[in-house]
Amino acid sequence: MTARSYTFTHAIARKPGAGIVDGLRAVDTGAPDLQRFLQDHAHYVSLLASTGAAVSVLEPLDDYPDSVFVEDAALCLPECAIAMRPGAPSRIGEAAVMAPVLSEFYNDVVSIAGPGFIDGGDILVTEREILVGRSARTDAAGITELAQVTSNWNYKVREVTTPAGVLHFKTDCSLMDEETVLATRRLSDTGCFDGYRVINTADGEDAAANAIRFNELVLMPAGFPHTAEKLSAAGYDVHEVGNTEAAKLDGGMSCLSLRFSPLD
Numbered sequence: 001m002t003a004r005s006y007t008f009t010h011a012i013a014r015k016p017g018a019g020i021v022d023g024l025r026a027v028d029t030g031a032p033d034l035q036r037f038l039q040d041h042a043h044y045v046s047l048l049a050s051t052g053a054a055v056s057v058l059e060p061l062d063d064y065p066d067s068v069f070v071e072d073a074a075l076c077l078p079e080c081a082i083a084m085r086p087g088a089p090s091r092i093g094e095a096a097v098m099a100p101v102l103s104e105f106y107n108d109v110v111s112i113a114g115p116g117f118i119d120g121g122d123i124l125v126t127e128r129e130i131l132v133g134r135s136a137r138t139d140a141a142g143i144t145e146l147a148q149v150t151s152n153w154n155y156k157v158r159e160v161t162t163p164a165g166v167l168h169f170k171t172d173c174s175l176m177d178e179e180t181v182l183a184t185r186r187l188s189d190t191g192c193f194d195g196y197r198v199i200n201t202a203d204g205e206d207a208a209a210n211a212i213r214f215n216e217l218v219l220m221p222a223g224f225p226h227t228a229e230k231l232s233a234a235g236y237d238v239h240e241v242g243n244t245e246a247a248k249l250d251g252g253m254s255c256l257s258l259r260f261s262p263l264d
Helices: 018-022 034-050 089-102 140-153 225-233
Strands: 010-014 054-058 074-076 081-083 109-111 123-125 130-134 157-161 173-175 180-183 197-200 212-214 217-221 237-241 258-260
Touching: 010 034, 018 034, 034 054, 034 217, 034 237, 074 089, 074 258, 081 089, 081 140, 089 109, 123 173, 130 140, 140 157, 173 212, 217 225, 225 237
Parallel strands: 010 054, 081 109, 130 157, 180 197, 217 237
Antiparallel strands: 010 258, 074 081, 123 130, 173 180, 212 217
16 A cells, blocks of 8 residues: 555645745844755755656745745645645745645645644644644644544544744654654654654754655755764665755755645
């Protein structure tokens, strides 16, 4: 049986545009270099496409400086696409823009109506459940509404806690296979992954935790050799992607795409 949590036929990405200089960031480490970001983004997209998936690359939306991080705007399950309600006021409109794009692939596109908020970056879908981290961008009401929506397809939503000072739940974790999660020790020590096999990022390499398993590949940010070695030793086909510019905006591998296999 195909693992639905990391086997995909489609992906959606959005090119970074000149507006990224106005993107949100927890700590200002300088403006992203657009040309370097474009090069890294093209490499990322080429790796997704190399698996045989159909990758749609959308044009920049300079009215929404953070819109290159398409994952926060939606959750794509086999049965439906769900437009999120991002917790940052400047990003709420991104979900409305993404909904008609998703309707090209899904017959069923629904939206989180509120009053709660929820970002896709706080959602980790595994084979057995949907884990959602409470964070500065995702609140209890948003999680409750997501649970109500996904219950139509018998999904189990489990609320967990994002570590203090961490932007999104998936900043600190990613799914590697049906039973395995890559995570920082500060997150795995909370016990939220009890029952899963956990590979911890190497000491000093917490920023490597936001990777993606996409079909047979694992894409992870470049510059974390000890974590890359751990993953390779565990049998994964690891590909490193430059992430210096996305990281200036608190972005990573999962943020840059929506990954899905619609049943329609």
